[in-house]
Amino acid sequence: MYFNYDNLVFRYEPYPIGISKPLMKPEVYREFLDNYPETHWFKYMAKLGHKYSLSEHFDARKFHRYLRGNPLWNDFNKWIKSRDFVSGVLEALAERSLELGYEPDMSVIRQFRKRLTHAGRMSCSSARLRSRFEFSMLPADGGHILPHTDSPNKVVTLIISMVDEGEWDPAFGGGTDVNRHKDIKHNFNWTNAQGRFEDMEVIDTYEFSPNQAVMFIKTFNSWHSVQPMTGKGSTAMRRTLTINIEAFA
Secondary structure, X not given: OOOOOOOOEEEOOOOOEEEEOOOOOHHHHHHHHHOOOOHHHOEEOHHHEEOEEEXXXXXXXXXXXXXXXXXXXXHHHHHHOOHHHHHHHHHHXXXXXXXXXXXXXXXXXXXXXXXXXXXXXXXXXXXXXXXXXXXXXXXXXXXXEEEEOOOOOEEEEEEEEOOOOOOOOHHHOOOEEEEEEOOHHHOOOOOOOOOOHHHEEEEEEEOOOOOOEEEEEOOOOOOEEEOOXXXXXXXXXXXXXXXXXXXXX
C-alpha cells in the first residue's frame, strides 16, 4: 500500500541487510514528512544512546493519543499491524533468498521452533508475528545509537528516513553502520548486550538520505549502530520511522 520493494538490494555478510530506495511515491513521502510529529511529543531515551522516541513500546498512551489526532498516521499504524504488511516484507525477503520459515498468507503466521521437553525430547511450538513502529529522532549535535544486535524476539527491522531533499547535511553523519565486533568472542550477541563504538569494526555504512528503508534480519551477530553525529550547534534532527516485526509465543 505504502512501500515499494522493487529496488531492495541486500548484502549477505556479516548478516542480511539491505536498502530499498525510493521506498514510496514522492507525493506519499511528502505527506508523511509534512505530518511528522513535533518534538514535544517525544521522550528522551538516554539508555539507547542519545535519541528521542515516540512509540507504543515506551509510552503507549501518548503514542496512541497522537495517532488518534492524526488520521494519516492512524491509518499507517493499522497497515503496519496488518497481514498485508508482514506478508509483503516476508515475500520481498524470500525473493532475495532470505526465507525465514513463516507462512506469509496466514493471519496468524506460524513457524516450527525446536525446544527441549521435560523428557529431553525435541518438540515443536508455534510462534506468531506482530509488527509495530516508532518515531525516532537523533540530534545532529551528538545524537547516536550504541552498537547492539536487537532483542531476541525481533525478526526484521526497517529504518525509514524521514528527511526532505537538501535538509540533511551528509557531513553530520547519521548513517546506519554495519558492525562486527573486533573480539570474535563477543561477536555472538543473541541477547542484545550493548557494545561500545571503540570495540566495533565498521563493515559498511548506509548513508542517511531521503525516501529509503534500511532493512535487516535479526541474527546472533547483527551488530549495527549510528555513530555520534558531528553537527555541533545544529538544531537539525535525524528523523526516522523504525518498524519492527517480532515473534511471540
